Amino acid sequence: MRLNLSTMEKLIGDLDVLSPQDTEATEAIHLLKDENRGNKRKLYIESYGCQMNYADSEIVASILQKEGFDTTSDIAAADVVFLNTCSIREKAEQTVRYRLTHINGLKKHKPELLVGVLGCMAERLKAKFLEEEKIVDLVAGPDAYRDLPSLISQVDEGQKAVNTFLSREETYADISPVRLNSNGVTAFISIMRGCDNMCSFCVVPFTRGRERSRDPHSIVAEAQDLFAKGFREVTLLGQNVDSYKWSPEENSKAWIEKNGINNVVNFANLLELVAKVHPDLRVRFSTSHPKDITDEVLYTMAKYENICKNIHLPMQSGSSRILDLMNRGYTREWYLEKAMSIRRILGDDCGISSDMITGFCTETEEDQQDTLSLMNIVKYDFAYMFYYSERPGTLATKKYTDDIPLDVKKKRLEEVVIRQREHSLIRNLLDVGKVHKVLIEGFSKRSDNDLQGRTSANKVVVFPKGTHKKGEYVHVLVEECTGGTLIGKVVNS
Template sequence: MSNKRFYIETYGCQMNFADSEIVNSILMKEGMEPVHSAEEADVIFVNTCSIRENAETKVWNRLKEFRSLKKDKGDLTVGVLGCMAERIRDQIIDQEQLVDIVVGPDAYRDIPNLLAEVDDGRKAVNVLLSLEETYADISPVRTSDNGVSAFVSIMRGCDNMCAFCVVPFTRGRERSRPLKSILNEIKQLSEQGYKEVTLLGQNVNSYKYEDIDFTRLMDEASKVDPEIRFRFSSPHPKDFPEPLLHLIAERPNLCNYIHIPAQSGSSTTLERMRRPYTREQYLDLVERMREIIPDVSLSTDIIAGFCDETDEEHKDTVSLMKIVEYDLAYMFAYSERERTLAHRKYEDNVPEEVKKRRLSEIIQQQMNIQQKNNKLEIGKRHLVLAEGESKRSSEQLSGRTDTNKMVVFDRRDFQKGDYVEVEITDCTSATLMATPIRKTSIREFYAEPALA
């Protein structure tokens, strides 16, 4: 196995990308070599997502392409990792005969043994979920990121059982990594020159290890390196800790950006979704966030056309988004997932054309809000972390503000990984354009009030 080359193709959420980095570490410890294309590889893994039907469709299509590649290259091994693994293992191995190996999110340590089974001519499967596995002792190998920003997984699984969500069934129960292992990973990233870390969990504010909660974790993480800025994703509105808001307001390297999924603006829809808060409670939380962190930027997740959703409930969602004026929203039409409560209890009875119309209305309003919000940024100064070249020109760099807004500015003498003070000069609904002022640092920039 030591001379084999492997390729991992990852779909879905940031957690999946973090998991692929764990698999990189496991395989490279066995002497395997990562490559940048499927055509170069002896072993191909597809790290999968089950959140929406569209994500699964992409994976199915890609696996069929790999089956053709396998016919041309007889000794090629193809495997599926992650959230689709347990749900479709029989279909994907026996019926479609698309893959040789299927590995669930808690069984990555077993991959070398499973590959050995495949080498012996057998199909190999391990989709067992664990109550303990956090991969806390494995240092992720980041082979394809930008060397500037990194994801650190702080917990696995979810106990919330939202009616629409398959994650508790594909990733298992909630369990948290030890604080020490998280801080050690952040220290390693600091030594490697990373400037931004996003802490990941299905519900980060449920983090609990011994007597340490999420606010304490954020406090300790931010002290590791004052020149690394921190984000987190995703918290749940039901138990968002107010002490964390005060910490973000006080600590310069904790970003003034919170992703706070609403899913719907209707209390009755939220009840069917098994989201344990009302519209009013959600809006009260948003108001409190803006009282404590006046410049906070908010983003959200919205589902259009959930089971039994009426026109009035849809209008409640539209109005919630108009009231909050999110800087960014991830918006999707409801996609029924097997095994979820919604699949067992409700009927997916909102017609597809109605879902599409409602989603289109939500998207159009959100684009208008973003355009309006971004215009208000013109003339303001921000600290931007340069993440790399702009997509349109090698003469420009792009990066994000503390509030998670994408900014493009002239390259000049600035480099990837620099903190750059910029002045916003123009915008679209998705991007800010800016003039760079100077290279600086978090401590230097926030020691002097940014010019309005």
């Protein structure tokens, strides 16, 4: 497919990649569906930040449903409003504070409204949050959700309620999540909680605690249950899925006999177990860490057609010097070797996405060029791109000076965004003329005459609906593309 300069510029302008102006997209609101079982009190939740927060909100809904709460998507109808928050960047926290200002207006007209803050921001600020935000009645960290019924009772009795205790054991493995606002096709399964990596820029180890893995029995059982209910894709979630490990001391005799596993269950083993649930159940995962992902995982992906060929492999920086300051545990060369292993074992069609931070402490123009040059080599299909935001309590805040001017951070971020737009387009153009197996997730965003789904490489494909329905697999011939979307038609396999 040949493109002249004007056509290329138009396509680049159409790219649906994250830009400096679009960072709010990563704090997208995730709402509850309406569920009326005749209960007296209604729960409303908004989730901000990562997929882990969305999954946690589903756990919260499950816990409170058993306590007699219905769920609602209408905040005006709610008796209890929870904001499940993110602390990864200052902008994420500001978004929550602005939202609380709006909720304050609702509470003035409905004084009995209970307002709670959950998640990472609650964990970071703890009881201080009640003083800063006068309308907040309840604060609960990520490991305290089982205590929510008790905390709500305390508020009902006229007290403020706080629980930000971080656990070394809690995985919520026994709780069946309520699927919030679900399309009925795709679902998240949390396989582990917390993080031990201590990247110097990151607040997650302080807000989500130490790493612990959920037992494989419950993960496989949840995947089986989802498939039986009509779901056709699961995403295994963890801050660092590649460090998943389940101790053999916990393996029951029945489990060993049934699955033939009597040693440590690592992430490659877990992937295989979930893939075996059913060939029609697609399996995705997020997030991988470059220092921990193994060839064993890649070969397991290659072995099973239903394990999607897409890996989110955060680079953060292309400079070994900056990576060392970030305490990432790998060098530029190590990262590049991992990316090339993905291409070698899984082929060029495997999607690779990334995270990138510009303007980290002491970053030079040479460091910036290292990032751009690594992008040129790997050519990511998609990336989340941000400039560095100093977070209180992190190692970087304690050890380094945030010495890069904001205008320089933004300029470097713009360079990264432009480069990624070019690469996203290049990667999508490679799919034109190819047939992809697509799982239909619903109508396209622009027209009810079209359906959309994703390829194994996690690319969105739009095509005429014909007689096809959500939840079906179809084969789509890609006829054209923009930088963010593939466009085609259904063909016979």
